[in-house]
Amino acid sequence: MRLANLSFRYARRTPWVLHDVDLDLPPGTVAEVTGRNGAGKSTLLRILAGTTHPSRGSVSDRPPVVGYAPEIFPVEQPFTVSTYLTRMAAVRGVSPSAIGPWIERLAMDTFRDVPLSELSKGSAHKVGLAQALLAPPGLLILDEPFSGLDAQTRAELPQLIDEVAGGGGIVVVSDHQGGLADHPGAVHLKVENGTVRPAQPTGPLHSTGTHSSFGSNSGIHSDSESDSDSESDSESGSGSGSNSGSGSGEGGEPTDRLPGKAVIEILVDAADAESVARRLQAEGYAVVIRTEVR
Ligand SMILES: Nc1ncnc2c1ncn2[C@@H]1O[C@H](COP(=O)(O)OP(=O)(O)OP(=O)(O)O)[C@@H](O)[C@H]1O
Numbered sequence: 638m639r640l641a642n643l644s645f646r647y648a649r650r651t652p653w654v655l656h657d658v659d660l661d662l663p664p665g666t667v668a669e670v671t672g673r674n675g676a677g678k679s680t681l682l683r684i685l686a687g688t689t690h691p692s693r694g695s696v697s698d699r700p701p702v703v704g705y706a707p708e709i710f711p712v713e714q715p716f717t718v719s720t721y722l723t724r725m726a727a728v729r730g731v732s733p734s735a736i737g738p739w740i741e742r743l744a745m746d747t748f749r750d751v752p753l754s755e756l757s758k759g760s761a762h763k764v765g766l767a768q769a770l771l772a773p774p775g776l777l778i779l780d781e782p783f784s785g786l787d788a789q790t791r792a793e794l795p796q797l798i799d800e801v802a803g804g805g806g807i808v809v810v811s812d813h814q815g816g817l818a819d820h821p822g823a824v825h826l827k828v829e830n831g832t833v834r835p836a837q838p839t840g841p842l843h844s845t846g847t848h849s850s851f852g853s854n855s856g857i858h859s860d861s862e863s864d865s866d867s868e869s870d871s872e873s874g875s876g877s878g879s880n881s882g883s884g885s886g887e888g889g890e891p892t893d894r895l896p897g898k899a900v901i902e903i904l905v906d907a908a909d910a911e912s913v914a915r916r917l918q919a920e921g922y923a924v925v926i927r928t929e930v931r
Contacts, residue, residue: 639660640660641697644658671826671828710761719749739767759786759790766779775805779808780811795820
């Protein structure tokens with residue numbers, strides 16, 4: 638998977654969050670993404686997942702099955718845990734029986750019949766992880782997965798990540814807590830001033846035969862340039878699961894947006910929900926998306 642000359646800002650005349658990013662993520666890569674608050678980690682992860690489209694540049698060779706666990710799982714959905722996961726299995730095109738092993742492995746049995754809205758933060762986080770893993774992902778995006786997890790699941794997570802990578806999947810993890818700081822074979826990326834660079838100290842890059850390469854750039858540009866480019870005004874669309882998207886062209890318009898109706902409720906960060914919902918409503922999506930999930 639490759640990002641080429643990728644730039645992103647949330648709207649015209651606002652600062653670039655990412656600028657001229659080049660990044661190769663070969664199959665089997667485990668990448669830990671760090672950076673200060675607000676640096677653009679979640680934005681980068683959403684672009685990788687395909688839920689946000691670049692303003693400029695391209696994303697190519699995204700694996701066809703994407704699992705994305707946002708930083709905050711959106712619990713405002715009228716399902717119990719098992720009902721939600723069963724529906725997600727259907728959305729992902731896997732058997733309902735696929736949920737059982739994840740309920741067991743992530744120690745979710747005690748709250749499988751609890752409504753999502755009544756879950757603790759840590760339990761909700763596990764549901765977010767489980768939905769991302771239901772269909773074996775070729776690309777697994779985990780936004781702060783170690784946050785709020787119980788010790789057992791926290792200890793399990795590196796193994797889970799290695800299993801995905803061992804099968805040739807790409808795993809990208811935003812990791813404020815340093816859960817993968819010493820992870821064998823992981824590459825370490827830092828988002829800083831709109832760039833994505835190898836982090837210091839750089840981890841043992843190639844012990845599992847994986848590698849990444851990076852492009853750099855000259856930092857964040859304020860918007861003094863002409864708006865005559867064909868940049869999109871905003872992030873567009875959300876969706877994942879079996880999203881086979883390969884990103885967007887220069888115009889920021891997805892070349893292959895799937896309906897993704899049922900996926901959006903799962904993927905939108907709670908912290909972003911209000912603004913994303915506004916944008917979706919402005920584009921005529923939101924009601925349809927929610928109706929589809931039900
Ligand atoms: N939906 C949005 N609309 C407009 N601006 C946004 C939106 N989401 C994030 N931003 C802004 O984009 C920048 C990057 O945010 P992002 O959430 O990607 O950073 P982050 O590194 O993940 O931060 P944190 O560690 O605090 O989660 C920030 O300045 C943030 O305020």
